[in-house]
Every structure is written in C-alpha cells, then in structure tokens.
Amino acid sequence: MLCAISGEPAEEPVISKISGNVFEKRLIEKWIEENGKDPITGADLTLDDLLPVKTARVVRPRPPTLTSIPALLSTFQNEWDAMALESFNLREQLQRTREELSTALYQNDAAVRVIARLTRERDEARSALSKVSVSNNGNAAAPDAGADSMAIDSDALPSEVVQLVEGTQAMLSKSRKKRPIPEGTASSADISSYAVRKTVSGPVEDMSAFAHMDGHVAIGGQNGQVVVYSPAQSKLEYTFLLQEPVTASAWINAKIVLGTASGSVKIFVDQREVASFSEHSGPATGVAVHPSLELLASVSSDKSFVFYDLKENRRVARVFTDSALTTCAFHPDGHLFAAGTASGEIKVFMTATGEQATSFSLGAPVHAIVFSENGFWFAAAGKGENIVAIFDIRKQGDAANVKTFETGGAVESLAWDYSQQFLAIGGSTGVMVQHYAKSSKSWSEILRSDFPAKGLDWSVNATQLVVADQNGRVAILSTQE
Structure with missing residues (x-):
C-alpha cells in the first residue's frame, strides 16, 4: 500500500475514516499536528479518525545513540519525512496557484472583451455624433452669447461643389492614363549632377512653412514673419508680419494661403489680406489646394478638416475625425483627400462626401504626405523618423506598402515631380532623390x-530643385549656374 502523501510503500499504514486514503502513520500524525485536516480532501481530521492497517512488517531495531549508524539512519528518515511533507505542501500550493491563475486569466480575457466592445460602441457613437448637423432653424430661441454651447458640424459639400469635384476628376483621370513623360523633362543623369547653384536668404529665424510655385517661394516662420523670394533672380520680393506663428502654407496662382497657430486660415495677394477663416479651435496644421484651384482644405489638431469655396470665400464643409490631424494632401484627380494623424494613421476620405474610404498605418505621427501623379501611389514620412514609406491606395494591409527608404536623418519634406519618376526627400542631413524606372x-x-x-x-x-533650410535660406539645385 502506498502512502497518499509520500507516494512510497507505507511501513506503518493507517487509513482515514473520513476519506479512506492510506497514509504512513508518522507522516499523517505530523500533518494532523500542524494542520488538523485531511491532506487530500481538506476535511477536519484527528488522530482518532485513523485506523491502523495490520500488515506483515520487519521490526526495526531501536537506535541506541545518535552516533551509531542506526541513529543516523533514523535521522535521515526523519529528514526524509520532513522533505516528503514539504513536497506535498508544494504540490498543493502549485495546484491552488494554477487554479487562481486560470481564474485571473479568464477574468482578464473577459475584461479585455468588455473594453473592446465599449471602445467600439464609443467610436460608433462618435462617428454618429460627428455626422449630426447642429443648427438653429428659427424654431427655438438662439442661445445667449455668453452661454456654454457645443457646435458639432459635419457637412456635406453643396451640389455645385460636388459637381466641380466630379468634373475635375473625370477630366484629369482621363488625361492621366496614357500621359507620356513631358518633353524637356530632366533625365536621371541630369539630376544626378545637380548641385547648389544659387542661394538667397531673408529675415526668417525659424522656418515652419514652405510653399513653391512657378519660381516663387513663400516661407513662414514661428515669429509670424512671411517672406516671398524669387530664387531665380536671387532676390527677396517682399515680406510682411502676422501676429502669430505660421504653421502651413500653399500657393493658389498668385495667392498665398497661410495656416496659423491660432487655427485661422488667411489668404494674401502680395501683402494684402483678401480672405480669412477661423473655423478651427486648434492650430491649423496643414493646408492643401484642390486641383480645380477653386477648393481649399485645412486640417487641425482639433480633429477636424474643413473645405472652403474660394470663389465665395466661405466654408462649405467640415468633418470631424477621431484623432488630431497633422498634415494633408489632395489626390491628383481631387476626388480623394488624405489626412495624416498624430496617432500614425493616414486616413483617406472621399472629397465629395467626407466619408472615409480607407486608411494606412505609418507607425509614427504623420509629418508629410505627397501623391504621385500616377494616381496610385503616395509617399509619407513620420515626425522625427528617418524612413519614407510609399503606399498603393489600391491595396490594403502590408501589401499596400510598395517601398521603404531609409534616409539617415529625420525627414522634413517630400516632393514628387510631374513625370512621376523622381521623389525628392528633404531632411536635416540633406536632400536625396529616388528614381523609379517604369x-x-x-x-x-x-x-x-x-x-x-x-x-x-x-x-x-524637374529642371531645378528648390530647397529651403531651417533658417529660411533658399537654394536652387540644378545642372547650370
């Protein structure tokens, strides 16, 4: 008969009246003295509940002294008994720990499922709330000017603007399909020989916005200074001062669009302000011009993007998202609008409806986005990152990442040329140009x-590459002086 505690044959077996288990007498007596319970079932157990089992056994001689071999064997036996009891205790504790761990893991899994469900319901509620248009139609009294109020605007574009977007897409997408490389475009051999040929500088201490069009460069600074250069003529054309830091800029023909740290978007002709919008409650982090040149977009850290009608200088739509927006760009056909987020996601929206079409993960707060003229690819870079990723808007998941470049320094700006061949990457360590051979x-x-x-x-x-550094110094990279 084997002892239920030690698992060894019992020399003096006893059986429990409570559980019917067989134990070594000396082990169970020690257990009862310490715990007072049955070691197997946990029920109360006393010495009176033990019945001796009569078996044939060899009577061991009584050790005379501790210095004799029999006495040492007895000591070893006592040590073995103690070890057997401790081992049994450890097995019991291990079993209880396993049960507690199993319960804890089950509770954790249940908690995670509940959190995921609540997060999904919250996002659905936010999405539904963002599509609610709050307005006063005259059916109720307008709130007091000093009363607390919350306006949630998520507007669809007016029908005439939708027609503009759709018409622009139809015209540009049709011409793009079989468009050859324009005659006179620089070759890869030409660009490989580009070097700094001209430089011009002005009173901009900390550049925060850059825009270039037809040989004119507009630069805005954190001090509110706005400078317009003509790099080709190596001169500063004019400058003016805003009362707040400039955060974004773009050209619309001869007009300069400026986003500011207060959330306003201003339009200037020369040094004269011709329009101003104050739709954002946070800094305007990016502006983009629609290919039709009649629609302007701005994004902000207030988690919204706004579309403006440039003919009437009015806001025509606003859409709220679930993350602070950091930069933006229109698709070359104008039917898609991409916005980078502080969470590292690039959201692509339908321009006409404001609905999200797809999204891509960059893994870092998005700093720059630029579309290729082929209409399929766009390049993006994260803030402070030295990696540029190229995505294909026709694909999803990992398959959407077409190519990745490491630059060796933090990427500040990206530019794709009109022929779809050359991607310029600017950063703290310099300029790099990648060439795609179709x-x-x-x-x-x-x-x-x-x-x-x-x-x-x-x-x-692509006969020149216009570059500006942090201090507002503008340079032309080209093959000729």
Missing part, C-alpha cells in the same frame, strides 16, 4: 546633397 520597375538613388532641407519642391519639368 520599364524595369526598380528604384535607385541618383542624388545626395548635404544642403539641409526643411522644405523642397520641383520646378517645371
């Missing part, structure tokens, strides 16, 4: 310049 479907680096680029853009036919 015939071989391969990428190659054709230029590296050590001129630090806070902002950059291509000239017509």
